[in-house]
Amino acid sequence: MKYRLIFRIAYSLLLARWKQTLVAAIGVTFSITMFITLLSFMSGLNDLLDGLILNRTPHVRMYKEIQVSKKQPIDYIQKATQGHNFIKSVKPKKDRIDIYNSEQIIQSLKKDTRVLGVAPKITAQVFFNVGSIDLTGSINGIDTEEENRLFKFSDYVTSGNFMDLKNVPNSIILGKGLATNMMVNIGDVVQVTTSKGEQFSLKVVGYFQSGLQDLDKVQSYASIKTTQKLLNQSENYITDIQVKLKDILWAPPTAKEYQEIYQIDAIDIQKANSQFETGSSVRSLISYAVGITLLIVAGFGIYNILNMLIYEKMDSIAILKAVGFSGQDVNLVFITIALSIGIFGGSLGLLGGFGLSSLIDQIPFNTESLPTIKTYPINYNPKFYMIGGVFSIITTYLAGYFPAKKASTIDPVIIIRGK
Amino acid sequence: MKSTTVLEAQKISKYFHDPVTIKILNEVSFSLQSSEFVSVIGKSGCGKSTLLYILSTMDTDYEGEVIIDGMSMRGKKEDELARVRNEKIGFVFQFHYLLNEFNVLQNVMLPGLKLGKYSEQEIEHRAYEKLSILGIKEEAFKMPNQLSGGQKQRVAIARALINEPLLIMGDEPTGNLDKKNSEIVFHIFEELAQVYKQTLLIVTHDNEFADRTSRIIEMEDGQIIKM
Numbered sequence: 001m002k003y004r005l006i007f008r009i010a011y012s013l014l015l016a017r018w019k020q021t022l023v024a025a026i027g028v029t030f031s032i033t034m035f036i037t038l039l040s041f042m043s044g045l046n047d048l049l050d051g052l053i054l055n056r057t058p059h060v061r062m063y064k065e066i067q068v069s070k071k072q073p074i075d076y077i078q079k080a081t082q083g084h085n086f087i088k089s090v091k092p093k094k095d096r097i098d099i100y101n102s103e104q105i106i107q108s109l110k111k112d113t114r115v116l117g118v119a120p121k122i123t124a125q126v127f128f129n130v131g132s133i134d135l136t137g138s139i140n141g142i143d144t145e146e147e148n149r150l151f152k153f154s155d156y157v158t159s160g161n162f163m164d165l166k167n168v169p170n171s172i173i174l175g176k177g178l179a180t181n182m183m184v185n186i187g188d189v190v191q192v193t194t195s196k197g198e199q200f201s202l203k204v205v206g207y208f209q210s211g212l213q214d215l216d217k218v219q220s221y222a223s224i225k226t227t228q229k230l231l232n233q234s235e236n237y238i239t240d241i242q243v244k245l246k247d248i249l250w251a252p253p254t255a256k257e258y259q260e261i262y263q264i265d266a267i268d269i270q271k272a273n274s275q276f277e278t279g280s281s282v283r284s285l286i287s288y289a290v291g292i293t294l295l296i297v298a299g300f301g302i303y304n305i306l307n308m309l310i311y312e313k314m315d316s317i318a319i320l321k322a323v324g325f326s327g328q329d330v331n332l333v334f335i336t337i338a339l340s341i342g343i344f345g346g347s348l349g350l351l352g353g354f355g356l357s358s359l360i361d362q363i364p365f366n367t368e369s370l371p372t373i374k375t376y377p378i379n380y381n382p383k384f385y386m387i388g389g390v391f392s393i394i395t396t397y398l399a400g401y402f403p404a405k406k407a408s409t410i411d412p413v414i415i416i417r418g419k
Numbered sequence: 420m421k422s423t424t425v426l427e428a429q430k431i432s433k434y435f436h437d438p439v440t441i442k443i444l445n446e447v448s449f450s451l452q453s454s455e456f457v458s459v460i461g462k463s464g465c466g467k468s469t470l471l472y473i474l475s476t477m478d479t480d481y482e483g484e485v486i487i488d489g490m491s492m493r494g495k496k497e498d499e500l501a502r503v504r505n506e507k508i509g510f511v512f513q514f515h516y517l518l519n520e521f522n523v524l525q526n527v528m529l530p531g532l533k534l535g536k537y538s539e540q541e542i543e544h545r546a547y548e549k550l551s552i553l554g555i556k557e558e559a560f561k562m563p564n565q566l567s568g569g570q571k572q573r574v575a576i577a578r579a580l581i582n583e584p585l586l587i588m589g590d591e592p593t594g595n596l597d598k599k600n601s602e603i604v605f606h607i608f609e610e611l612a613q614v615y616k617q618t619l620l621i622v623t624h625d626n627e628f629a630d631r632t633s634r635i636i637e638m639e640d641g642q643i644i645k646m
Contacts, residue, residue, distance in 0.1 A: 005532045012520035319516040322477060323530040323578065324505020326498035413472045416512055416590070 006329060009320070010336035017309055021337075024305045025345035027298040028396065032349020032388045033356055035291035039384040040357040042287040044377035046280040052211050053273055056151045058119070058242030059251040062258060062266045064099055066092050098122075102238035105262050114245050114254060119146040121240040122227045129191040129199075130182045137178060137218045139192070141227025150244045153208075153221075155372045160186050160206020165223050172202040172226070175216035176209045192230065200230050292391065299395040302341055306334060306403035310410075317407055318415035327408035334407050338400020339393065346392030350385050424489075425586050425618050426451040426474060431483035433469055433641075443469050445641040446483070451586070451620060456612035458629040459622045461638035468590055470638070471622045475508060475588055476500040488585055505534050509579030513591040515571040517563035523550070523574050524559040531581045542581070549577040553607060569600030576607060580617075587611070589621040593628060605631065 014021050074085050099105065102120065109118045122141035127134040144166040147153040154162045157173060165171050172190065174182075184190055184204055192200045202222065210216055222230070228237050243258075245251060251268035259266040270277065310317070317330055361378040433444040443466045451457060461467045472478040474485055476492050479500070485492040488507055492500065504510075517526045524546055531542035550556045553573040558566055566574065572592065579587050589608075593601035605628060611617040612633070621632065629635050637645040 002533075002535060005529075012518075016520050315516060316518050316520075319518065320529075321501065322475075322504065322510050322512075322516075324501050324533050326501035328498060329501075329533075411477075413477045416514075416516070417468065417472070 002329075003332075006332045006336060010333045010340065013309065013313060013316075013333065014337055014340060017305070017312070020305045020308065021341060024298075024302045025341050025348070027301040028295075028342060028345025028392055029349040029352055031291075031294035031298040032346050032392050033352035034294050035388050035391070036350060036353020036384055037356045037360065038287045038291055039284075039387075040353070040378045040380060041360055041376070042283055043379035043381060043384070046283055047379055048373065048377040050280060054248075054269065056156075056210070057269050057273060058151075059245040059248055059269045060243040060255045060258060060266055061272070062099065062105070062241040062243065062262065062264050063239060064095075064097055065265045066095065066097065068092050098233070098237045098239050099241060099264060102241065103236050105264075106238075106241060109241070109243060109258075114247075114250055116244045116246050117146060117150045119143050119150050119242045119244075120224060120238045121147075121242055122224060122231070122237065123239055124227055124231055125195050126230075127193040128178070128182060129193055134193065135178070135181060137220060139172070139227055139230070140219065140221050141224045142221055143224055150242070156208045156210050157206050158209045160204075162206060164205035165221060168203060168205055170200075170202050170226055170229075171205040171222065173206040173208050173221045174204055175219045176207045177213055177217035178220060179204070179207050181217065194230060194232075196232070198230075198232065202226070291388075295391055295395045298345075299399040302338055302396055302399035303403060306338060306400055307406075309337070310334070310403055310407045314410065314415055317410050318412035321410070321412040322416065330410075331404045331408035334404035335397065335400050338396045338404070342393050342396025346389055346396075349392065350388055353385070353388065354380075422452040422454065424450050425453050425455075425487070426620070427484075427486040428470075428474060429484040429486070431470065431473060431481055431485070433466070433473060433478075433481045443641050444473075444481070447638075447641070447643055448483075449636060449643060449646055451618065453585075453618050454612065454616040456608065456619045456633040457621070457636060458632040458634070459620065459636045459638060460624060460626060460629045463624065465638045466641040467622045467638050471588055471590055471620070474620070475510065476503055505530055506582060507585040509582070509584040509587040511572070511575050511579050511587065511589040511592040513594040515563070515568075515575045517571060517574055517578075519563055522560050522562055523555070523566070526563065526574060527577045527581055530578060534582050536582075546577070546581060549580045550574075552580075552610075553577050567600075569596055569603060572596060572600070572604055573607065576604070580611075586618045586620060589619070589623075591623055592621060593623070593625060601625075601628070 068090050072085075072087055072090065074087065106118050106120060109115055120143055124139045124141065126137055126139050128137050142153070144153070144163060148162060158176065160173065162173065165173055174184070174190070182190065186204055186206060188204050189201050190204060192202055194200065208216070208221065210219070228235060231237065243254075245254060248269060252270055255266040255268035320330060321327070357378045357380070360376050363376050365373060365376045367373065427450040429448050430446040431444055431448070432442065432446055435441045435443050447470060459467045459470070469478070473481045476485070476487070487503060492503070495503070517523075518529070521529070524543065527546040527549060528542050531537065531545065532539065537545070547556060547559065550559055553576060555570055555573050555577070558570060558574070563571060563574065572595075576592075593604050596604060608619055608621065609631070612619055621628075623629055635645070636643055
């Protein structure tokens with residue numbers, strides 16, 4: 001009963017200045033719309049840029065690093081009872097760079113419930129022979145099907161069929177930049193020299209475009225078998241094991257665990273690509289700051305209009321108090337007005353934000369380096385809508401708080417006697 | 420009908436501090452019995468309106484005691500005082516102070532809805548009743564700005580009556596009205612006092628008005644000189 005009466009009074013005061021009220025509500029609508037659009041767009045862009053690297057990067061990469069032995073020979077013969085050993089000019093030892101027991105490691109990784117998939121890989125440094133010139137490059141030997149399932153390989157193969165890598169013997173998919181430099185087309189044969197000096201002919205079955213130009217100028221893909229043949233190695237020669245987990249956040253502890261179990265180097269995606277994380281968080285921070293500033297400006301608009309309303313309705317407030325409405329009732333009336341503006345403007349803003357971001361989602365966005373992207377990226381995360389909604393209510397409440405407090409302390413005697 | 424004390428003022432003093440401290444009321448004491456029709460007169464600036472606002476509980480900055488219906492108003496919280504005004508006191512001001520956003524009927528119902536003692540239908544029924552006593556039942560659905568000054572003042576009286584208050588206070592209720600409308604309003608007060616045994620306390624500077632009330636309190640320089 002009491003709240004119904006308060007609502008009724010608030011409603012009639014709202015309607016009394018409906019034009020100003022509408023302007024205030026539009027202010028909120030505009031800021032929420034921009035807030036949602038900005039965050040959706042920025043976050044879509046972040047996802048796109050992160051995806052450029054992160055989608056193609058294994059969550060945990062296991063490999064063998066060429067490095068200095070941790071225990072030098074002297075450590076074996078002399079127990080360090082007193083003094084220290086100083087060894088100068090330590091060099092890395094000659095060691096195999098393939099992973100020992102790779103077959104067993106892959107089998108055991110596949111049984112781990114946290115693992116989404118495992119893809120073996122071989123990296124080989126080669127020279128591409130074009131006439132009298134040699135171009136440096138690298139060939140990644142991949143398990144075509146697994147690579148596609150886990151790292152969306154087919155998305156980046158812009159011409160040719162990626163499965164030909166498996167089906168056509170001695171085939172290669174070249175980076176677009178590399179193919180252009182060498183002036184080769186699909187179906188042509190390229191000459192490759194390995195680091196050990198052996199020559200090899202490979203048939204080009206496709207181009208790939210990663211979005212990173214520098215990468216496309218040196219990278220190429222072949223099947224694992226072809227690469228092993230190229231390097232003249234046996235069937236269990238593997239240099240990298242790429243693991244994709246069910247949750248990217250599990251990567252750091254899992255990497256550490258694998259390192260201990262299998263006694264090889266393992267690096268997690270967060271460590272390998274920490275710069276992306278930083279970039280994304282700074283970009284989101286900026287969008288939040290801009291969005292919140294917009295909302296605060298809208299809040300000042302509401303504050304102004306409520307203040308004006310109070311001066312205008314001083315008589316009404318005084319008489320309400322004279323006939324028995326308490327300061328708290330008057331306070332509630334103005335808070336209700338502010339919140340109604342916030343809720344009305346805010347919900348329209350959420351709809352507007354959704355509309356505007358859907359519109360941006362339709363705008364064509366074609367770029368040479370991003371073959372899979374056709375329109376501007378938008379992230380429709382419900383989190384943004386929730387933050388926007390909550391924030392519109394909080395700011396309008398704060399904007400209403402001080403005017404409402406002022407209205408509640410109006411002394412009716414001064415107003416009534418003043419006439 | 421047995422008369423009881425409705426309102427009692429005990430040694431009320433009040434100071435104005437701006438620009439210099441002036442004692443505007445000096446130990447004013449009097450009491451008001453039920454169904455009395457009392458007018459307070461005095462020259463402009465003698466403190467009669469100030470006294471009324473203290474008695475009405477709206478002004479709380481005073482010395483002395485105000486006792487309404489046997490309860491002291493001193494030390495009560497703001498919302499408790501609001502409740503007292505809502506339930507026990509009806510106001511009629513010089514200016515009508517109707518809410519322009521509501522129609523006449525809603526204006527009259529407002530204090531009743533706030534009190535929340537009866538259902539909305541019941542309050543509406545009572546509001547009609549009051550409007551018909553005051554002869555403005557036909558105007559119930561008009562907006563306040565469509566009414567004449569005299570009609571507005573009668574709506575304000577209806578609003579003051581809606582919660583059947585112990586006491587009606589008026590601050591120059593005829594001050595803004597012409598002769599004819601003043602006469603109508605006076606007759607309404609007279610009828611309320613005689614037929615409905617309503618207690619009334621009216622501040623006025625119209626001696627003709629005061630002469631026709633049952634009791635006159637005359638003030639001068641913050642003191643009662645005759646009552």
